[in-house]
Amino acid sequence: MKPFRILKNNIKDAFKSVFRNFSLSIASISCISITLALVAVAMLLTVNVEKFTSDIEKDVTIVVSIERETTEEEIQNLKAQIEEFENIDTIKFISNEEIKKSMSKESDELANILGQYNNETNPLLNEYEVKVKDVETIGKTAKKIKELEHVYSVKYGEGMVEQLVKIFNIVKKVMYTIVIALGVVTLFLISNTIKITINNRQRQIEIERLVGASNSYIKRPYFFEGIILGFLGSLLPILISCWGYIFLYEKLDGVLFTSVITLVNPDKVLLMISIALMIIGTVVGAFASYHAVRRYLKI
Amino acid sequence: MNLIEVNNVYKQYKNGITALSDINLSIAKGDFVFIIGQTASGKSTLIKLLYRQEKPTKGEVYVGGINVAKLRNSKVYKIRRKIGVVYQDYKLLPNMTVFENVAFALEIFGLKRSEIRERTMQALEVVGLKDKFRSMPDKLSGGEQQRVSIARAIVNNPRILICDEPTGNLDPKTSLEIMEIIDKINKDGTTVIMATHDKDIVNKYQKRVVTLEKGILVKDTPKGGYTK
Known part of the structure; x- marks a missing residue:
């Protein structure tokens, strides 16, 4: 039962810590939200560009x-x-x-x-x-x-089709590059914000070490705290992207400029993007904080 | 083997300063030892070697049979659980209540809530702060904060209590109150090692005194006072 009790304590400590360091938690959550919102926009754009190109390609x-x-x-x-x-x-x-x-x-x-x-x-x-x-x-x-x-x-449509395929390939490559670049920026931003949060608790980590807490005991609450911050940070971009995309889809009646270019149905894409944002938020949050706390475990 | 054995220990810091030279020291179970000396005489370094906040450059430091000099960073917690440490600056967590600061040292063992509560309140009773368990550290006086620090150090029933200038920031009256608590803890069977340069305290308690000068152990008196 002891390991479960310790784990329960770690999770409880993680929640306590989020509330006790409220302003820093809000800063982390906001930073995660902003970066994930950018990722969400890039993902929605990519999914739609992918659909436009494949729709047009199918029409050839x-x-x-x-x-x-x-x-x-x-x-x-x-x-x-x-x-x-x-x-x-x-x-x-x-x-x-x-x-x-x-x-x-x-x-x-x-x-x-x-x-x-x-x-x-x-x-x-x-x-x-x-x-x-x-x-x-x-x-x-x-x-x-x-x-x-x-x-x-x-x-x-000789000549024209080849030209079209070339353009689509370039557009796709640009979109993928943007998504990957945003992904890397997100990783850095989230992990740096969480690092700042943890740097402020250097003293706490030092005292925990001095009273005999093992490294894993110290690291675990931060890991859970990272998950909590990442999860909370992903909620706002999920809400914004869902609401925004449904609004846009209904406003445009599902088509862009011409009936040939149709938008991806929200039912199909929003669940996938929401899950992706949640996973990115929690995984990056957890590992960023776990990694950040390691620096202070050498006392 | 004695509870603490320090054999031929040298400590040189990265900046080239030699803090300790060829220190040999044995401390038996139940002893009360003052470690005295001028500023920069090596008292704090010697104390830090015992709870492995510093590693010796050369030599062995045995605490409870374990050579802490060879202990890996990830295993240091094993020795620290056997030792209670009281610091000059108290090292309390400002965002935790008195109760939480003390209870924290037990939570790491995964004990039941009820047991943690009982033992924490007992420790707070020993230091006379049972009625302030809900207070935040910044609402307490220096003496009270040091008592919390002592309660945290003893809540785990350690075999050794290490005190690094525990009265350094306190007035003479409060210092004596703190010393009374530490003395009582020693009388109950805990080995106490205390670094200090408070002459009055050393002279009043007449315990074993180890004197350091420029990193060298110059005197070890079984029942002494503060002498140069």
Whole structure:
């Protein structure tokens, strides 16, 4: 029972210490809150940029036009051949009739022109709409499809797609760098604030050592105190990011500028970010204080 | 083996000052020893070696059979639990009550609340501060703060009580009150080692006196007074 009683004392001491050193605790909690709020903003931005890019990437399609005289069986064979390529995600057949219908909807002028043709005389070609898994190698996949028999033409927005992929990759890299840099800054800020809190209790640690407290007995309350400070410090940024993001999401109706760019659903992202903030706060808090107190255990 | 054995101990600080030279000293269980000397004679260094706040440069320091000179930092607590230390500056925690300051020395053992309460109040009774257990240290006089420090030192029933100039900051009347308490603790069986340069106290109590001069043990009198 003794170890449990000692542990209970350590946890109780940690709580007492948070309240007794109230102003320093508030300073630590505020510092943790500010840095974690920045981390939360960076995380939300990254998650959304990630979604924009993947949404747009998903929209990139290879349009495979099929030669006019191709039979039903040959069309099926072509599908099977395309599906065999590694990079293929989905493949969808669109008949020239369907294309005619959708084009007719775009403008009256087009509808008039296309209306002159019946099923037999439809000048449009049947198509396969192919979506790829990796947009970066879309060019290679398109080239392979182009070489297949009964393929009249292959279009995927050559040049533009590559450009887009390049830009997205740069944006992602910048976002990751910002998140990592903020993470490092957070580590330093939190651990330094907690160090200042502990430096003020140098005398207490010295006396604890002198009356015969073991190093682990002295360190444990600080470890728990770090957890408490980190946890409390993470609450405000969690509340702010949850409230702020839901507010923004509802205000913008879930889309940014155009319906192509949709925001990540709050249900999906906020729980994950809240847990991440809580873990960062408590783990960094605990280890920063545990590490800081070690300096004073050499008396 | 005696309770405390100091054999051929030298202490030289990093700045080159030699604080102790070839010190040999034996203290038996139940002894009361005054360690006297001028400022910078090495009294405090000798005392600090006993509770391992300092390590000797050379030599052995046995306390209760353990060579504290060889004790690792992480194991120092083992020896400190056997020793009660009273400091000139009391070393009380200002944000804890009198009770908490004393009880702290027991909490580290993981004792039951009721036992901690009982033993803390007993220690406070010995020093005559039972009725001030709720006070904060800054509300107490110097003498009262030193009594709290003594209560904390003895609450764990240590075999040895080390006092480093315990009356250094107190007026003569309060000093004598403190000495009465320390003397009683010694009479109850605890070995007391006390560094002081208070002539009146040393002369009044007529205990064993070890005299240091410039880091050298120059005299060891079984029942002496304060002599140069």
